[in-house]
Amino acid sequence: MNTIHLIGVDSPCLSAERLAVLGACGTLFAADRFLGLLQPVLAVHPDIRIQPISPVSEALWRLEEALAVSDVGVLVGGDPLFFGIGRTLCRKFGEENLMIYPAVSSMQLAFARFRIPWDDACFISVHGRGMDDLVHRIGNLAKVCLLTDVKNSPSAIAASLVENYGERAKAYTVHVAENLGRENERLTTSGLKEIAKSAFSTLNVMIIIRKKKTDQDILPRFGLLEQEIIHSRGLITKNEVRAATLHSLRFPDTGVFWDIGAGSGSVSMEAARMFPQLRIFAVEAKAEQIGNILANKQKFSASTLKVIHGTAPEVLNNLPDPDRIFVGGSGGDLHDILEKGSGRLKPGGILVVNGVIDKTRLAAPEIMYRLGLTVSMATVRVSRCSYPDNQSVELNAITIISGHKPSTQA
Numbered sequence: 001m002n003t004i005h006l007i008g009v010d011s012p013c014l015s016a017e018r019l020a021v022l023g024a025c026g027t028l029f030a031a032d033r034f035l036g037l038l039q040p041v042l043a044v045h046p047d048i049r050i051q052p053i054s055p056v057s058e059a060l061w062r063l064e065e066a067l068a069v070s071d072v073g074v075l076v077g078g079d080p081l082f083f084g085i086g087r088t089l090c091r092k093f094g095e096e097n098l099m100i101y102p103a104v105s106s107m108q109l110a111f112a113r114f115r116i117p118w119d120d121a122c123f124i125s126v127h128g129r130g131m132d133d134l135v136h137r138i139g140n141l142a143k144v145c146l147l148t149d150v151k152n153s154p155s156a157i158a159a160s161l162v163e164n165y166g167e168r169a170k171a172y173t174v175h176v177a178e179n180l181g182r183e184n185e186r187l188t189t190s191g192l193k194e195i196a197k198s199a200f201s202t203l204n205v206m207i208i209i210r211k212k213k214t215d216q217d218i219l220p221r222f223g224l225l226e227q228e229i230i231h232s233r234g235l236i237t238k239n240e241v242r243a244a245t246l247h248s249l250r251f252p253d254t255g256v257f258w259d260i261g262a263g264s265g266s267v268s269m270e271a272a273r274m275f276p277q278l279r280i281f282a283v284e285a286k287a288e289q290i291g292n293i294l295a296n297k298q299k300f301s302a303s304t305l306k307v308i309h310g311t312a313p314e315v316l317n318n319l320p321d322p323d324r325i326f327v328g329g330s331g332g333d334l335h336d337i338l339e340k341g342s343g344r345l346k347p348g349g350i351l352v353v354n355g356v357i358d359k360t361r362l363a364a365p366e367i368m369y370r371l372g373l374t375v376s377m378a379t380v381r382v383s384r385c386s387y388p389d390n391q392s393v394e395l396n397a398i399t400i401i402s403g404h405k406p407s408t409q410a
Contacts, residue, residue, distance in 0.1 A: 008103030026070030078105035083125040110177040110205035126152040136303040146206040158195035175207040222264040231264035261329025265293035272302035313340035342371040348407035355399035371404030
């Protein structure tokens with residue numbers, strides 16, 4: 001098989017060595033902005049064919065045809081193996097059939113322009129990512145570098161961060177490097193609010209740095225206290241019960257979680273902090289509690305949490321199928337909620353009900369069993385005592401009812 005010569009570009013001209021490599025190829029693939037670099041090759045080898053590298057899906061089959069005849073040259077920006085086409089070409093044609101000539105990546109060049117060390121940065125390509133995913137991932141990082149696209153531009157990303165982070169947005173500094181290495185190169189450093197109002201070239205690299213620690217960085221990932229969570233009149237899942245409930249749910253790293261009758265959203269907040277890639281839907285009918293959930297969402301930067309104001313099971317129809325379900329309150333519709341929930345629950349999923357009153361403790365296990373779930377129960381009794389005054393408080397016993405849906409796997 002012939003060889004693909006994958007060459008990265010980081011300067012206005014190519015070295016003699018790389019021009020010689022390209023001159024030995026029968027076909028060259030490159031973006032329009034690199035065609036000027038090929039003129040020295042074409043002047044000596046006018047018979048070399050030039051093909052566009054975009055769209056990549058079409059370029060791949062053209063490349064396969066050309067490779068059957070001769071060596072092929074591919075010209076791309078920066079390091080082809082760093083969020084580049086290198087991974088795709090290695091997978092399709094076999095790494096043994098590629099020769100790779102890396103250049104300085106646009107991300108590395110951006111850090112150099114701003115004189116920022118980059119060995120402790122996280123790198124994310126936004127191509128194909130949803131904004132909710134981006135907002136949450138960025139919020140967990142002190143230094144992140146983004147390769148943006150037309151839809152997820154620096155201004156759009158900054159605007160979404162401002163909307164989700166509230167006052168916390170002031171803790172971030174943004175650096176945007178546009179058209180790196182070109183005559184119209186531009187460097188911008190500002191806050192999120194200013195970046196959100198600005199316009200940038202489509203060729204850019206975005207660096208976001210958290211300047212200082214916030215209250216969010218001080219709070220634990222797991223173990224939020226009742227007094228730290230905004231709630232009404234003591235209507236909140238108590239610390240010890242919440243811990244046992246979260247343990248019973250056995251969350252996966254990724255997936256979908258329904259928190260039905262979410263109340264203040266305490267279970268959702270803990271889940272969001274512990275599992276940053278989990279998509280969480282907090283369903284609540286009462287307007288007062290919706291206000292609490294929204295306030296807690298902003299306080300704890302729970303950007304993967306979507307608040308659904310409405311009554312279950314009706315509002316569940318438009319939600320994605322869940323991997324986990326927690327029913328903290330049913331509003332008298334326990335049977336219908338469990339029937340709808342178990343039907344939508346993915347194979348191997350878990351449904352948990354906290355039984356506060358006797359009616360729920362008695363009804364939930366029977367309903368879940370008849371719906372085909374494997375049911376287990378645990379009763380949590382909490383006695384709190386302070387020291388040294390030894391004042392004790394007995395909390396109401398809570399029965400945690402867990403239902404496991406059989407997996408389709410053998």
